[in-house]
Each structure stands twice: as C-alpha cells, then as structure tokens.
Amino acid sequence: GAVVSQHPSRVICKSGTSVKIECRSLDFQATTMFWYRQFPKQSLMLMATSNEGSKATYEQGVEKDKFLINHASLTLSTLTVTSAHPEDSSFYICSARSGTGGVPGANVLTFGAGSRLTVL
Amino acid sequence: QKEVEQDPGPLSVPEGAIVSLNCTYSNSAFQYFMWYRQYSRKGPELLMYTYSSGNKEDGRFTAQVDKSSKYISLFIRDSQPSDSATYLCASRTYNTDKLIFGTGTRLQVFP
Numbered sequence: 042g043a044v045v046s047q048h049p050s051r052v053i054c055k056s057g058t059s060v061k062i063e064c065r066s067l068d069f070q071a072t073t074m075f076w077y078r079q080f081p082k083q084s085l086m087l088m089a090t091s092n093e094g095s096k097a098t099y100e101q102g103v104e105k106d107k108f109l110i111n112h113a114s115l116t117l118s119t120l121t122v123t124s125a126h127p128e129d130s131s132f133y134i135c136s137a138r139s140g141t142g143g144v145p146g147a148n149v150l151t152f153g154a155g156s157r158l159t160v161l
Numbered sequence: 162q163k164e165v166e167q168d169p170g171p172l173s174v175p176e177g178a179i180v181s182l183n184c185t186y187s188n189s190a191f192q193y194f195m196w197y198r199q200y201s202r203k204g205p206e207l208l209m210y211t212y213s214s215g216n217k218e219d220g221r222f223t224a225q226v227d228k229s230s231k232y233i234s235l236f237i238r239d240s241q242p243s244d245s246a247t248y249l250c251a252s253r254t255y256n257t258d259k260l261i262f263g264t265g266t267r268l269q270v271f272p
Binding site: 045047073075082083084085086087090132134136138149150151152153154155157 | 165167169197202203204205206207210249258259260262263264265
C-alpha cells in the first residue's frame with residue numbers, strides 16, 4: 042500500500058532556531074500534501090495544503106511566514122518552523138492523497154508517522 | 162460548537178468484547194466519513210471509509226453513518242489487545258480534501 046515517510050520522527054531544538062521536517066511519498070506521486078498539527082489530547086488540525094510547484098494554502102490563523110512549506114517535487118514536501126518557540130512544540134503530521142479506497146469520488150489520505158517537535 | 166465531536170474516553174474493555182465508538186457532527190454538507198486508528202506517537206492509519214449513509218463492514222470492523230441524526234459509529238467485534246489505540250473519526254465535504262477530525266477516543270482492550 043501507499044507509504045508516506047516523515048523525517049525526523051523527533052526533534053528537540055532551542056528557542057529561536059529553525060527546524061525542517063520532511064514528508065515523502067515513497068511509492069506514489071503526490072501533487073498535494075497536507076500538514077497537520079496535533080496538540081496533546083486534541084484533534085488533528087489542518088495547517089496548510091502543499092501543492093507541488095506552487096504556493097501552499099494556509100488555514101486561517103496559521104502564520105505562513107512562520108511555517109514555511111516547500112513542495113519542490115512530486116514526492117517531497119517540507120515544513121520549516123522558523124524561529125521556533127516553546128508554544129510551537131507539538132506533533133506535526135503530513136499526509137498525501139493516495140487513492141480512492143474504492144469509494145466513488147473519495148480521496149484517501151495516507152498519513153506519515155509524525156514528527157514530535159520540542160522547543161526548549 | 163466543534164464540527165465533529167467525539168468522546169475522548171478512555172474506554173477500557175475486556176478482550177472479546179464488542180466495542181462501540183461514536184461521533185456526532187454538525188455540518189450537514191459532510192459526505193465522506195472515515196475512521197482512523199492511531200497508535201501512540203504514530204500517524205493515523207485509515208481503517209474505514211464510507212460515503213453518505215449506511216453500513217460498511219470489513220472483517221471485525223463495521224462503520225455506520227446515519228446522516229439524519231448526524232451520527233457516526235465504529236463497531237469492533239471480538240476486540241483484541243492489539244486494538245488498543247486511539248480511534249479518530251473524520252469527515253469532509255464532497256469538493257475538498259480538508260478533513261475535520263474528532264479529538265479521538267482512546268481504547269484499551271485488556272486480556
């Protein structure tokens with residue numbers, strides 16, 4: 042089945058530094074990838090939609106200058122958290138559209154394993 | 162009001178029990194309904210995917226959608242300790258990939 046790989050799985054950084062998280066579709070091409078954030082005991086919240094070769098679309102309330110997204114190829118999207126602060130500590134998960142799952146009109150999303158960011 | 166509401170649990174059941182997990186939603190435009198399973202510190206894994214109202218069965222899992230009452234259910238028969246995880250319901254409208262997730266219900270199946 043479709044696999045989405047995310048790296049690193051865990052990162053600890055100092056406040057003020059930038060962190061880059063990679064999301065790769067391993068056995069399929071993904072023109073669109075999605076970045077989610079999950080705080081403890083809360084639901085996944087969509088941050089932005091990453092489109093290959095064009096600018097990402099950000100959800101309301103998400104700072105695009107802080108969370109830089111680059112989707113340079115059909116298999117790779119990156120999320121860079123710039124000038125990270127402790128409140129940015131969270132679980133970041135990417136996903137990619139990987140098929141229809143047999144349901145008409147459906148777009149099945151495959152998720153990566155997530156990246157846990159801790160900002161000290 | 163959240164668009165998708167889900168009881169966070171935790172729900173603890175003995176091995177072999179039938180588990181019922183539920184969500185309610187408020188957006189009548191939702192057409193697709195999904196259940197994901199998420200193990201600790203891992204990304205969500207798609208379990209069931211249904212369109213509009215009705216039932217869908219896959220092995221020990223049955224997904225049920227009642228659009229008239231805006232109610233989504235997942236039933237797990239003969240539950241196993243390996244089913245212990247957080248179960249997330251999610252919904253979306255027809256013309257978007259944007260999934261709206263519930264908070265997830267943590268399930269523990271003890272031997």
